Structures are given as C-alpha cells and as structure tokens.
Amino acid sequence: MARSDQTQTAVLGALSIRPMTGYALREGIRSTLGNFWSESFGQIYPALAELERAAMVERRGAKDTRSSTFAITQAGSARLRELLSDPPQPSKPRNALMLRLFFGRQLGVDACRDLVLQARARAEVQLTELTSARAELEGQSLGEDSPFVLITVLAGEHGARATIAWADEALNELSALEEAALEGDGTPPRAHIPSTMEQS
Amino acid sequence: MARSDQTQTAVLGALSIRPMTGYALREGIRSTLGNFWSESFGQIYPALAELERAAMVERRGAKDTRSSTFAITQAGSARLRELLSDPPQPSKPRNALMLRLFFGRQLGVDACRDLVLQARARAEVQLTELTSARAELEGQSLGEDSPFVLITVLAGEHGARATIAWADEALNELSALEEAALEGDGTPPRAHIPSTMEQS
DNA sequence: AATATCATGTAACATGTTACATGATTGG
DNA sequence: CCAATCATGTAACATGTTACATGATATT
Structure with missing residues (x-):
C-alpha cells in the first residue's frame, strides 16, 4: 500500500514549501535536504501517483506552458502533520566507514589513516557548504520555514x-599505534598505552 | 548472488575477532557495533550459508558439546581484507529527526522542542555508555583489535x-521563535522577508 | 539540426525486516 | 517438568536503487 510513509512525508513536506514538479522535487531534496535525506525517482513518482489518488496532492497548470506542478491539498497538509507527529523511527545505522575502522587490524594502519583523512576532508567541505548555506538563510529563500531549516543546518x-575533531584524535591514535609497532620490533602493535611493553 | 557485500563484511569481520555461532554473531553486532551497524537474523544466516558454500567460513566442533561455531578460514580472511579495502560507499542518509525539524513549521514549535529534548537525552545516555565502554577497552577484551575499536568509540x-551542544542551540532558537511569535501578536512568526508565495 | 536538460514513468533487481516454525539446552 | 534462552532457518513482505524507455523543451 503506502509505499513508505517516510517518502510520503518528505514529498508532502517539500510540497508544503512550494508546488513543484516531480523532477524539481528530487532536485530540491538532493540539494536542500541532501545532508540528511535522499529519495530516488523510483520512489518519488509512485509516491506522487499514490498521493494524487488519495487527493493529497493535485496537479496545477495542467497543459499550460511548461509542465504541471504538484501542489499539496488540504487533506495533504493534514496528512503531513499526522506523519510528522508520529515518532521518528531511528533508522538502523550502517556506517561503512566505522565498520572498516572497527576491523582496522585486518585493513592495516595506513589504509585506516587514508579513510580517516578522507572523512576529515569531506567534513571540511561540508562545513564550508553549510556555513554558506546558513548565510543564505539569513536572506529570504524559505520564508517562515527558515528558522527550522536553520536548526537542521546547525546540526x-x-x-x-x-x-573533524574526531579525525584528528583518530590520526593521533593511529600514529601512536605505528610507533608502538616499530618499537615493538616485529611484534604486532600493542594498544595505545605506552606502559611497559617489552617485546617477546 | 552475494547477499550484500556489506553483510558479508560485517560477518567475516566479527568472525575475525573470534569464532561464534550465528546467534552470538547477531548479539555481538548489536551490542558492540550497535552504534553504527546492525544486522538481522534474516541476513546473517543466509550470509553464513553462502560463506560456508564458498569455504570462507567453516563450522567448528560439529556435534560436540554445545552447538557448532562458525570460524573464518584463510580464504575468508583474504576476502575480508578485500572487502574492507574497497571504498566505503556512504549510505544514503535518512535522518527522520531532521526531516521532522526541517518541516517544523508544520509540526509546531512545541513538538519540535520535544523531539530535540528526546534527542538530547538519547545522546546523554549514549555518551555515558560509550565512556564506560572506553574504560572497559583499557582492560583487555578485544586484544589487538582494541586500538581500532577505540577509534570508533571516540567517534x-x-x-x-x-x-548535545546542537540540541542546546536548537532549543534556544525555538524559544526565540516562540517569543517572536508572542510579540508579533497572533500572526505567525515571520522570518525576515514578506516574500511572494502566491499559489492558486 | 544537435545536444543538453527537464520531466515522467516502469521493470528488474537488490536489500532488509518481521513473523513464524522448529528444536536443543539450561536453570529453577 | 517448565520456562527462558540459545540456535537455526525461511517465507512474506517492505523498501529502495538502477537502468532503461520515452518524449518535451530549451540552448547553441
């Protein structure tokens, strides 16, 4: 039936900001919610079709100039508030980076360092993007939704x-690990405590 | 074919620490990796079956005392290193909390505050759990895997x-928003710009 | 005219959860 | 003996991505 409440929530939510085509919906979600949400066409269009059948969205400007946009209806707004109200089910976590680091002994210290550095770099980029996004928010773009958007940007x-802070700490740990390994001759790296670790 | 490389990675990784039953595998993943990974029985057992067929794990102590445990083989170790080596594909984010806050205007300030407070409380609990987990790590439990586990705990x-820091900031924003609404009479809180959002 | 982008959709596949069935072992 | 937990598995379902097909509109 309901092809995912979650997708419906995102779609109705986006349409509550302004009417859009399905295509723009996907673009908007990717660019604006990209940091914490994603939807693919394969979900959006079926969701729109279903919502239209349920009269929660309707097409506007059918064969007018460009193509028709989807707008949220009253029933849709009610449904959205309903959907937003039930408790956010925390999605099962699947952090591929952490999985690799957890089994870092198998992967090797160098590869781990690379992974951490990459993660750090991504975070730096993200941080500058978000900071400029926040600056834009001071402008106008989203009207009354702005304060709420701000909260997610802050997150x-x-x-x-x-x-970034974690990455730096992790890099230290990895270095310490490598040094310990060198000191310890051929013996595998011991934990991070200097302590008294004579080899063999 | 491969019922998810990701699941195989997690299963082989866990077995690289020590041999386990499928049941213990699930328990171990839930308790140890719980903060950034999850697997269900419905994935673990098929994955184990497939890995056994491919001779990457084998059963140990067949009809001995208790039940048999699964142990990683040499081929399995090689495969694990392979799997860990290819780049972590960042999973498409789906943060139900942020989605709700983003559309907070529809949800209402009070409900948003509740959500933020709940998130804050969860983070507090998590923080104390992780801190004590780190203390245990100073002990022995995981041997040479410890330093890598430490890195994930730090994360x-x-x-x-x-x-926690974000939640406090967000709560301030929400309060400010409410005050602005009170000052502004019955009119809904204005962002900054009147804007022209005419539809219909 | 050719190319790029906008736009809508679907089918095949991949992934993942839940609920159930089944039985062994253990502790009271 | 009975209940709880350990242990293995499967089938039905829910969810989600990718690749493709199709055509309109806009840009050069």
Missing part, C-alpha cells in the same frame, strides 16, 4: 566539526 | 557531544 555544522 | 563520543 550539520556541529556534526561536521565533531567529525 | 561515537564526539558525535554524542555534538548532538
């Missing part, structure tokens, strides 16, 4: 800064 | 602290 910034 | 701690 992204905090997250990015946390990633 | 969790940084993340949790970031969530």
